Amino acid sequence: MNPQELEHYRHSLAHLLAAAVLEMYPDAKRTIGPAIEDGFYYDFEFSTPISETELPKIEKRMRKILTTWKSFERIDVSADEARQEFANNPYKTELINEFSKDGQKLTFYKSGNYLDLCRGGHIENPKDIDPEAFKLTKLAGAYWRGDEKNAQLTRIYGVAFETKEQLEAHLTMLEEAKRRDHRKLGVELDLFAFSPLVGPGLPLFTPRGTILREQLVNFVWSLMKPYGYARVNIPHMAKSDLYKTSGHWDKFADDIFHVSSKKSDDAFVLKPMNCPHHTQIYASRVRSYRDLPLRYSEVTTVYRDENTGQLQGLTRVRSITQDDAHVFCRLDQVKTEALAIYDIITKFYKAFNMPLRISLSVNDPAKPEAYLGGAEVWDNAVGMLKELLADLGQDYKLGVGDAAFYGPKIDFIAKDAIGREYQLATIQLDFNLPERFELEYVDSDNAKKRPVMIHRAILGSVERFIGVMIEHYAGAFPMWLAPEQIRLATVSDAFIPFATELRARLDAAGLRVQLDDSSEKVGKKIRNAAIEKVSWTIVIGEKEVAGEDIQVKVFGQEAALSLKQNDLIQVALQNSRYQS
Numbered sequence: 254m255n256p257q258e259l260e261h262y263r264h265s266l267a268h269l270l271a272a273a274v275l276e277m278y279p280d281a282k283r284t285i286g287p288a289i290e291d292g293f294y295y296d297f298e299f300s301t302p303i304s305e306t307e308l309p310k311i312e313k314r315m316r317k318i319l320t321t322w323k324s325f326e327r328i329d330v331s332a333d334e335a336r337q338e339f340a341n342n343p344y345k346t347e348l349i350n351e352f353s354k355d356g357q358k359l360t361f362y363k364s365g366n367y368l369d370l371c372r373g374g375h376i377e378n379p380k381d382i383d384p385e386a387f388k389l390t391k392l393a394g395a396y397w398r399g400d401e402k403n404a405q406l407t408r409i410y411g412v413a414f415e416t417k418e419q420l421e422a423h424l425t426m427l428e429e430a431k432r433r434d435h436r437k438l439g440v441e442l443d444l445f446a447f448s449p450l451v452g453p454g455l456p457l458f459t460p461r462g463t464i465l466r467e468q469l470v471n472f473v474w475s476l477m478k479p480y481g482y483a484r485v486n487i488p489h490m491a492k493s494d495l496y497k498t499s500g501h502w503d504k505f506a507d508d509i510f511h512v513s514s515k516k517s518d519d520a521f522v523l524k525p526m527n528c529p530h531h532t533q534i535y536a537s538r539v540r541s542y543r544d545l546p547l548r549y550s551e552v553t554t555v556y557r558d559e560n561t562g563q564l565q566g567l568t569r570v571r572s573i574t575q576d577d578a579h580v581f582c583r584l585d586q587v588k589t590e591a592l593a594i595y596d597i598i599t600k601f602y603k604a605f606n607m608p609l610r611i612s613l614s615v616n617d618p619a620k621p622e623a624y625l626g627g628a629e630v631w632d633n634a635v636g637m638l639k640e641l642l643a644d645l646g647q648d649y650k651l652g653v654g655d656a657a658f659y660g661p662k663i664d665f666i667a668k669d670a671i672g673r674e675y676q677l678a679t680i681q682l683d684f685n686l687p688e689r690f691e692l693e694y695v696d697s698d699n700a701k702k703r704p705v706m707i708h709r710a711i712l713g714s715v716e717r718f719i720g721v722m723i724e725h726y727a728g729a730f731p732m733w734l735a736p737e738q739i740r741l742a743t744v745s746d747a748f749i750p751f752a753t754e755l756r757a758r759l760d761a762a763g764l765r766v767q768l769d770d771s772s773e774k775v776g777k778k779i780r781n782a783a784i785e786k787v788s789w790t791i792v793i794g795e796k797e798v799a800g801e802d803i804q805v806k807v808f809g810q811e812a813a814l815s816l817k818q819n820d821l822i823q824v825a826l827q828n829s830r831y832q833s
Contacts, residue, residue: 254415258376263288263413265325265375266315266387270295270411272367273314278303283369284344284397284406291423292387292412296395298344299407308389308409315387321365322379328361328368335359335370344397345370386420387413390427394562401560429671435723436566442728442785444719444736445567454564454571456716461736464765466574466715468734469722470552472831473576473711476600480593482550482578487530489554493520498689499529500625504658508557523556528683528708531579532690535704540694545704546582546590552715553577567720574715580707581692587705591641591663591680594709598665598678601711604831605725607667611647612676613638614655614662625659625685634682635661657708659685669725677718681708729808732788733831739766740787742778744794746770752793762822764829783808789825 254262267286274281274297286295330338332353338361339345348370352359362371364379376382389411397403412427414420439445444462451457458466474482490512496502502509505525512521524530531549540547554574563569580590602609615635616624624631638661642649649663656662662681666674683706686692693701712718722730732738739759741752749770759766767787769778775792782790783806790806797803803821805814816824 259415260288261374262376262382262415263293265379265382266411266413267293267295268325268362268364268367268369268371268375269315269319269322269379269382270311270389270409271297271369272318272365273311274409275367276318277311277314282342282344285348288374291414292390292410294408294410296397296406296408298404303392303407305392308392311409312387312389315389316384318365318367319379319382319384324364324377324379325375326363327373328363329358330361332356332359335361338368339370383416385417386415387411388420388424396560396562399560401562426671426673430673430724433671433724433727434566435568435720438723438728439567439720442723442736444723452571453561454559454569456567456570456572462719464736465719465722465730465734469712469715469718470576472604473552473597473601474550476597476711477550477578480548480597481546482548485531485534485549485551487527487534487551487553488524489556490521490523491530493522495529495533496522496525499532499686500658500689501526501529505557508559510556510558525555525557527551527553527555527575527577528579528686528706529690531577532686532692532706535581535692536690540581540704542583542694542696542702545694546580546586548578548580548590550576550578567716570714570716572716576710576712576715578709580709581687581704582707583694583696583702584705587637587682587707588641588644590707591638591682592645594680594707595641595645595663598680598711602665602667602678605667605722607669607725609665609667609678610674611642611649612652612655612664612666613642613649614652614657614664616656616661617654620654623654623658624656625689630684631661634684638663638680638682657681657683659683660708662708667721669721670727671724675717675721677710677713677721679708679710679713683708729786730788731831732828735786735788736765737767737785737787738764738829739789739791739825740778740782740785741766741768742775742782742790742792743768743770744775744792746772748793748795748798751798755793759822759825762826764822764825779806782806788828789814 271283271286278299280300282298284296332349335349336346349359360372361368389409391410393408395406395408397406412423414423443459444465445459446457448457509525510523512523514521534549535547552574554572556572559569559571582590616631660681660683662679664676665678666676668674687703687706692704694704696702741756743749743752752768756766756768779790786808788808791803800818803816803818805816807814
């Protein structure tokens with residue numbers, strides 16, 4: 254199946270799910286049921302809550318109903334006819350009133366005895382649905398239309414694929430994903446915490462988690478620095494006027510945290526993004542064409558008022574640390590700068606063995622009101638990115654309507670160790686913010702011209718990327734990234750002085766090392782180090798004190814690594830550096 258056919262297949266199963274629920278729970282009220290990335294869901298209001306133990310029964314009823322369905326019959330109806338059919342369902346009535354505002358006709362789709370309000374998009378023949386290729390997976394709470402002020406509904410999720418084999422492979426991946434869940438591993442490995450006193454969506458990073466953050470940020474900087482980036486620093490708040498000028502105010506009004514002050518009449522907000530601040534660094538002095546490009550880099554936190562129900566571990570938070578950078582350049586420099594960013598991104602993800610695919614996110618010409626700037630500006634910007642990808646020989650998926658409101662972008666989608674994809678890195682071309690902030694440079698002919706602004710992110714949100722990395726490695730980070738690289742475990746107290754001196758030497762060499770000199774038996778110490786996924790564990794006993802070879806237990810390997818004591822630090826340093 255092509256992507257559209259698969260979407261129709263999954264949407265058809267959403268109808269089948271609703272049909273089964275209504276047969277089993279006649280007083281349930283249906284709301285909406287779309288296809289999603291790996292399956293489908295449908296939201297219901299139940300008079301009596303159901304549990305996940307009911308899902309196999311609903312699934313069995315779906316298969317029974319499927320044998321009776323012959324087609325998806327379209328029926329055109331008036332708004333009044335639709336209201337009459339769903340007179341006892343306030344959710345469908347709300348949709349009917351909304352969809353019929355301009356007097357347009359509505360459509361029902363009927364299969365067997367099941368009738369639903371729907372605009373279409375189904376499989377042609379229900380018999381083509383493999384009854385063994387779908388499965389109901391979980392329940393979740395969901396507010397009607399995503400608004401926490403509305404009623405909370407019960408969402409039933411299902412996964413669906415073309416064949417049973419594809420479904421089984423996906424279910425195996427889901428089980429592996431549970432094992433790798435960063436929310437569980439983050440606690441077990443002592444990387445981060447959440448506190449109800451601090452607030453939801455505001456993660457607190459422990460010393461170990463902070464080391465992980467710093468390693469990632471430093472690695473990005475090591476790749477950027479050769480390309481001439483300079484660090485800048487901006488405050489965490491600004492006057493609302495800054496975002497009104499940039500255009501973000503109208504686009505993101507519901508996501509902005511407002512700051513009150515008894516000492517100022519100005520309206521301040523916590524910054525939801527950094528680019529407007531960076532424009533003001535550029536605007537702080539006269540710029541010449543000889544000054545360009547200017548490359549401003551910063552790792553800083555922005556704040557967005559996400560709905561509490563949408564927060565999820567590190568992957569959806571309210572305090573978002575961005576590895577942000579903005580390039581201000583001449584039009585003739587855009588290609589070179591974008592190529593440099595492309596090079597940084599590919600080197601970065603190679604280090605994690607995460608394959609990349611590319612999506613070119615462009616504006617939707619049918620919705621010009623959704624974007625800043627005119628059609629000519631957008632055509633020019635999109636054309637430049639298409640030319641860049643053509644020169645690189647890169648295939649890409651065109652995402653119409655996926656652009657940022659200020660410009661088109663090249664999005665990089667990374668695949669993790671178990672096949673899941675994440676949009677993380679991006680290159681965004683922007684002709685609009687320089688125009689809105691009236692940014693200028695003096696060209697060689699003494700004429701004042703607008704610079705082009707390139708937004709870029711490599712790992713994107715530091716918090717989200719750490720969540721992805723925890724799951725990608727199942728918490729067993731490569732030695733160069735690991736918060737704790739070496740654990741020394743003493744056999745008894747008699748060997749603590751030697752272990753303490755060795756720890757000091759390893760620490761002085763720049764290695765991240767801990768000493769377990771507790772009274773636990775050495776076997777327990779080794780098991781603890783393995784549970785915490787420490788890269789190297791070294792037992793310190795009589796042989797080591799006598800100068801014999803060091804036996805290194807490498808996490809994930811059966812055979813020990815045997816090293817002469819004089820070689821230990823050198824080999825450890827070699828293993829603790831990222832090797833390109």
